[in-house]
Amino acid sequence: MPLRKFQCPECQSSLIGTPDVGVMCERCDARMTVTDGILDFVTGNTGLVSEPAGPAMPYQELKNLAAGYWPGLLGSVLEVGCGTGLLTRGLIQGNEATDLVVTDGSLLMLQATRRHLGQAGLLTNIPLIFATHRGTEPVFRDSAFDTCAGTSVLNRMHDVRGFMSNMFRWLRPGGRAFFTEPNVRYHRALGQTLADILALLYREDPGFSHGKQSLLNIVSQWRRGILHLGDLPFLAALEDKHMFAGDTFEAMGREIGFAKTIAIPVAFGPTGVGFIGRLCEQLGVEEPVRSTVLGLLPAFADRYLSLLSPRDRTDRFLFWLEKGVGPIARHFRGPPAMEGELPTDLPDSFRVGGLPPRWSFELAASRTDDGIALRVHGWCVVNTDVRWIRVTLGGVGRDTPVWLPRPDVPASVDPHAAYASWNALCCGVDETLCFPDGGLDLRIEIVLSSGAIRAVPAPPNLTLDETVVVTQ
Ligand SMILES: [Zn+2]
Known part of the structure; x- marks a missing residue:
């Protein structure tokens, strides 16, 4: 029963009972909150429910991308941020997990996922536990899982490094984790491209249109996130907090102690048309704005996308991490370049970007x-x-x-x-x-x-x- 993967958040002792009748600590008698058969560790959880920023990725597609890294069996699995439950279905139907703990920060999301799985007759295939969790609550035992997985979930966490360090402990030696997450460099390049196209459209017709405005809103949000990358106090209030550079993420994995951290490009997007086409669809961008934007995209994007390495020409990465079986080695780079006091004594004639502000x-x-x-x-x-x-x-x-x-x-x-x-x-x-x-x-x-x-x-x-x- 996957309940033995949990521990009492107060005293780290074992939990007893079942989510259906009640769960308590065997030592300190702390009673866990259980709502609708879901262990609720995120107290006062009002449950912001919104679709994840990126499209969820079907199980088989993940498996194809991971190719030779994918193990024969996933074993005991922790799913992080189940969202609408697409990956959950794959994990159950894939017949490679022996048991599954399904988590999300939102109780409402978990209730919906549980209901959908029930309707599809998927609640009894393997032992399952549902629990609200935001990535930091100390409720899992060390070495409890063979696999941790999630799609578009790290980008919404407050403290990604803190979560990754926790997850490193929850994984058994030889275990692995995988996540699909947005690529910051691709978003920056396409944000700059869309801004150029929108500037042209606004010059031709300054009037309001839903399509222009909603694309500009997205560009502004990307830009805000990118310019404040890593600034946790500022990002705390935003729902989509992070995007990732492949090499920076790989370095973080090595620093935490993972034996292997690899950023695998999810899709090759040399023009951005596929990615922006999906975005236009999500936003309901109307004609003729949609076809104008998509038509201009390849020529406009070339200026920015040609500066990216081939590996960065993808809107998302599949991050694949493996915990070694031998002694743990943590690899550190030097401190980040931007440290210390900011210079304040620049001359008044100081200009930026070649043009006066x-x-x-x-x-x-x-x-x-x-x-x-x-x-x-x-x-x-x-x-x-x-x-x-x-x-x-x-x-x-x-x-x-x-x-x-x-x-x-x-x-x-x-x-x-x-x-x-x-x-x-x-x-x-x-x-x-x-x-x-x-x-x-x-x-x-x-x-x-x-x-x-x-x-x-x-x-x-x-x-x-x-x-x-x-x-x-
Ligand atoms: Zn206890």
Whole structure:
């Protein structure tokens, strides 16, 4: 029975009972929450239910991709983030798992998956346990599983490295794990391509269309995620938190101690037409926007995709990890290049991306019960990766991202399309920042991903309940 793979989260002792009648700790008498036969370790789980970002991948396709790495039997399996249960079905029907623990962060998702499996008559093929789990709750025993698997699940986890380290312990020596996850470099290249195409479409017709707007929304979201890659406090609030570079992920696997970590390209997408075609379908992009975008794509994408290595021309990777049977070896690279204090003493003439930055911000400060609320609304076009607009009020700094879709901005400030569309179209800023009740002396800076900081000329002080507009 797969229950012996679990442990009491309080005292690490064995659990007894069954999910149907009740589960408790054999030592400390802690009672596990069980809802509809599902072990509920994620307390207070209100269950955000939404489809995973990437398409789920059928079992047979995964098996074909893993090819020679795929073992004869998967043994005891932990499925992470079952979502709608497509992989769950494959794991049950594939006849290669001896038992299966199906997890998801959302109780509602698990209830739906369990119901669908029941309707398909798949609940009794192998021993099954359903449990809510977000990847970090200490409820699995060390070396409990032969296989861990999931599709489009690491990209939604808060702390991927923490989860991977836990999973390393849950796997038996000789065990393996596999996940399909989005490739950041491909998304960046196609995001830049789509931005160029959308800029052209907006120049031809600045009017609203559902297709243009929903594609631009996606480009803005990708760009925000990519420019803030690895910034956990910022990403915490987003549902899709991460995309992955194959080599960075491989290095992380080696550092955690996996004997083998391989990023296998899922599909060869030399033009992006297949990937963007599926995206248009998901978003309901109407004609003629859809055929115009797909028609222009190969020519526009070549500029960015040709810079990628052949292995990176895929929207997703299958990450395949194996835990060795011998002594564990952890391999570390040097510290990341971007560490330490950011330089702040750059000359005023400092230019970025070959073009001067442009901006327009409205700042309106008002007093609240907790201090001072400062609404910052506007846009900032910088022709390179920009991480934040940093507003310092009374000596306290607050950062706000530059990311919102602003199709109106290129038309007014960049009629000759000198700035990269990726930067010019996704340049909006809109946030209310909260400051303690200190002074109103003001400083505004542009913080680039490179760490460089550019001051924005601004009045030295704000006045409450007055709007200040800063433009260049
Ligand atoms: Zn206990």
